[in-house]
Amino acid sequence: MTEGNFVDYIKVFASSGKGGGGSVHLHREKYITKGGPDGGDGGRGGHIIVRANPNLWTLYSLKFKKHFRADHGGHGSKSRSTGKDGEDVYIDVPLGTIIRDGETQEILFEITKENTEQILLPGGKGGLGNWNFKSSTNQTPRYAQPGIDGQEGWFQIELKLLADVGLVGFPNAGKSTLLSVLTSAKPKIADYAFTTLKPNLGIVEYRDFQSFVIADIPGIIEGAAEGKGLGHRFLRHIERNSTLLFLIPADADDIKKEYQILLNELKQHNPELLDKDRLLAISKCDMLDDELKEEIKNELPEGIKTLFISSVAHQGLTELKDTLWKMLNN
Incomplete structure (x- = not known):
């Protein structure tokens, strides 16, 4: 998927169908001149339904279609015939999608499981035909x-994004390079900050034909939580990852800081993010000798397991995959 095709936010207008009107009809046929009321009920208006589509990874399909209108219900007719229900309209979204009210920003529901269908706007109920109102005192x-x-x-x-592992780090920490080496994903890679402007997903193939999904989140900058840069749009993708892999380059001025x-x-x-499993990887370690590694080990943060890796030299990647697999399956 190219970067331009990744869409993770969209606003749409939806309108459900109006219910059909009930029929006013009196039964008439040969030899029966006053057969009484037999007007049928109106049909239901069409629903607007949000549907999970596991084949989608982005909201790109909604980029050029932002208005959804369902059909109106058909009117009732004679012989107590009910009008046709309006045709429902489906909005297909990928797993991991949140639907909010456009005005209040209230979360209405989330789509996280396959085969999920949720009515966004119900169609209007059809009106009752006149045969429903017949009584002993009002026969017609x-x-x-x-x-x-x-x-x-x-x-x-x-x-x-629904991914097992989320890559967290500053711009130009080597996240995209690591993703390209661990998976078959081909993110944009260059030697400058903010090469990645959209999240990238890749599938890591593990032993015995097993696999897990890893997401490269665009680089975080200080102040991202307050919305600096594109902070909020970046950080929300981390919320669904079960394990966070922090990536800090070996040439950083202060790894602990x-x-x-x-x-x-x-x-x-989101304070709940700190409850997730965390692993720290020191990248670009191909330029370190044993003496420098020992110096860095003395300056590492406490309370988190740390690995030394190099995506370019393919150092420590097997141990990294083994560690992540154990964390995901604990």
């Missing part, structure tokens, strides 16, 4: 109910 009612109007409104659709800044940004965005 000449009125029926109109159909109930449908509903409409703007909705905000957001995607939070960088780790604390990253941790603080996650905490400010």
Whole structure:
């Protein structure tokens, strides 16, 4: 998937169908001149339904279609015939999608499981035909109910990536390079900050035909939790990862300080992120000798397991995959 095709936020307008009106009809046929009321009920208006589609990874399919309108229900007719229900309209979204009210920003529901269908806007109920109002005191009612109007409104659709492992680090820490080496993903890689502007997903092939999904989140900067840069849009993708892999390059000025800044940004965005399993990888270690590694080990943050890796030289990657697999399957 190219970077331009990754869409994780969209606003759409939806309108459900109006219910059909009930029929006012009196039964007439040969030899029966006063057969009584037999007007049928109106059909239901079409629903607007959000449907999980496991084949989608992005909201790109909604980028050029932002208005959804369902059909109105058919009117009732004679012989107690019920009108046709309006055709439902489906909005297909990938797993991990959140639906919010466009005005209040309230979360209405989330789509996280396959084969999930959720009614976003119900269609209007059809009106009752005049045969429903027949009674001993009113044997020929000449009125029926109109159909109930449908509903409409703007909705905000957001995607939070569903991945097992989320890569967390500053810009140019080597996250995209690591993803390209561990998986068959081909993210944009260059020697400058903010090469990655959209999250990238890759599948890591493990032993015995097993695998897990890893997500390269665009680089976090200090102040991201307050929305600096594109902080909020980046950080929300980390919320669904069960394990966080912090990546800090070996040539960083202060590894412990960088780790604390990253941790603080996650905490400010959502304190629950600190409950996730964490692993620290020191990247670009192909330029370190044993003596420098020992010096760095004395300056590492406490309370987190640390590995030394090099994506370019393929150092420590097997141990990294083994460690992540154990963390995911504990």
